[in-house]
Amino acid sequence: xxxxxxxxxxxxxxTGCDVQANKVSGxxxxxxxxxxxxxxxxxxxxxxEKTKYFNALLVEAESNNPIAQNxxxxxxxxxxxNQKKDIKKSIYWYEKAIKNNNGVAENNMxxxxxxxxxxxxxxxxxxxxxxxxxxxxxxxxxxxxGFMYFNGFYLEKNLKKAxxxxxxxxxxxxxxxxxxxANCYYEGWGGIKDKDKYFDYSLKAAEKNYAPSQFxxxxxYKKGEVVDKSIEKSVYWYKKAIENSxxxxxxxxxxLYEKGEGVKQDFDxxxxxxxxxxxxxxxxAQKKLLELDSKVVKENIRILKNGDNIQIAIDDPSSKxxxxxxxxxxxxxxx
Numbered sequence: 001x002x003x004x005x006x007x008x009x010x011x012x013x014x015t016g017c018d019v020q021a022n023k024v025s026g027x028x029x030x031x032x033x034x035x036x037x038x039x040x041x042x043x044x045x046x047x048x049e050k051t052k053y054f055n056a057l058l059v060e061a062e063s064n065n066p067i068a069q070n071x072x073x074x075x076x077x078x079x080x081x082n083q084k085k086d087i088k089k090s091i092y093w094y095e096k097a098i099k100n101n102n103g104v105a106e107n108n109m110x111x112x113x114x115x116x117x118x119x120x121x122x123x124x125x126x127x128x129x130x131x132x133x134x135x136x137x138x139x140x141x142x143x144x145x146g147f148m149y150f151n152g153f154y155l156e157k158n159l160k161k162a163x164x165x166x167x168x169x170x171x172x173x174x175x176x177x178x179x180x181x182a183n184c185y186y187e188g189w190g191g192i193k194d195k196d197k198y199f200d201y202s203l204k205a206a207e208k209n210y211a212p213s214q215f216x217x218x219x220x221y222k223k224g225e226v227v228d229k230s231i232e233k234s235v236y237w238y239k240k241a242i243e244n245s246x247x248x249x250x251x252x253x254x255x256l257y258e259k260g261e262g263v264k265q266d267f268d269x270x271x272x273x274x275x276x277x278x279x280x281x282x283x284x285a286q287k288k289l290l291e292l293d294s295k296v297v298k299e300n301i302r303i304l305k306n307g308d309n310i311q312i313a314i315d316d317p318s319s320k321x322x323x324x325x326x327x328x329x330x331x332x333x334x335x
Contacts, residue, residue: 033060035067042080043308054081061093066100069093073108077117087118103136110141114153123154139174146180150189163190170201175208182213199226206237211244218249222262231262242273243308247280254288267295272303272312 033056041053054075060068073093079085091112097105110129113122127148133141146165149158163184169177182201185194199220205213218237221230235256241249254273257266271292277285302313 033057035060035071038071038074047082050081054083057081061096064096064100066097066102066105069097069100070102070105070108073097073105077108077112087112090118101136103133103138103141106130106133106136107138107141107144110144114144114148123148127154137172139169139172139177142172143169143174143177143180146177159184159189160191170204173208175205175210175213178202178208179205179210179213182216195226206240209240209244211241211246211249214238214241214244215246215249215252218252222252222256231256235263242276243310245280247277247282247285250274250277250280251282251285251288254285258288258292267292268297268301268314269312271296271298272301272314275301276303276310 033053035057038053038057041050044050057068057075058072061072070093073090075081075083075090076086076093077090091109094105094109094112098109106129110126110133111117112119112126113129114126115121127145130141130144130148134145142165145155146162146169147153148155149165150162151157163181166177166180166184167190170181178201182198182205184190185192185197185201187193199217202213202216202220206217214237218234218241220226221234221237223229235253238249238253238256242253250273254270254277255261256263257273258270259265271289274285274288274292278289300314304311304313
């Protein structure tokens with residue numbers, strides 16, 4: 001299977017680099033508002049929590065807090081926290097934050113124009129917003145300018161300059177910038193091919209929870225490319241990527257269990273991971289499911305999901321209703 005993910009993405013940051021663990025009083029809403037927790041609240045299934053958080057956030061934005069103003073813009077841009085998607089309201093709040101010198105809001109406005117999201121696509125305006133955000137060391141904006149150089153959007157196409165910007169954003173700890181820098185060193189777009197740096201930047205992106213890089217790191221550990229071969233570390237990174245719905249990771253991990261490659265052969269676990277790969281959109285996994293169909297008791301296999309966490313549960317044949325997570329199952333069976 002092809003494991004390199006070389007597509008370069010122009011991303012919109014949710015919270016950006018300006019958000020620290022800033023806590024403000026939201027007593028009127030019954031909320032102790034922590035602006036850095038918005039990502040967790042967005043993912044929450046508690047609609048009441050989302051509404052309370054948004055109301056407190058809006059109060060803070062109206063009190064002229066630029067971080068809160070930017071976040072309200074993000075909420076309306078994406079339809080988060082039970083709010084209807086409304087680009088006009090999003091722009092209103094981004095502009096408020098920009099007037100208060102918020103670089104992340106400048107980056108997000110740049111992304112609206114780069115994508116033509118609710119506005120007429122305009123790469124010149126996008127670049128100007130990104131450039132201003134870059135002067136405030138917003139790594140997403142630096143990466144996005146690299147993307148514009150890479151594709152020749154408004155700027156003259158220049159892969160070497162693109163890679164320079166990607167690496168600047170990676171140095172500022174931006175995961176996507178690290179992933180793009182890794183690709184630069186693999187392909188030699190910046191003038192140098194360096195597989196050691198490819199691994200280093202892939203690992204940096206993986207540690208920032210970027211699924212394609214998590215997958216790439218797992219493959220390198222499996223093959224022993226650049227780093228010493230380690231099936232244990234490969235399995236670890238496959239599982240991290242699976243938590244981010246990476247179908248190739250589920251397929252490759254299933255293959256390890258099917259073949260017993262560095263792990264104890266286990267058709268039940270293989271079937272479970274092939275099922276995940278199919279669910280994540282990798283249709284080729286269906287063929288493997290058919291091949292294993294006669295080797296497993298499907299009623300014994302369960303996939304447990306809790307938010308981003310995924311566990312494979314196998315019923316113990318000697319205790320029909322006992323359900324264990326994968327780790328306990330392996331320990332109990334001496335694997």
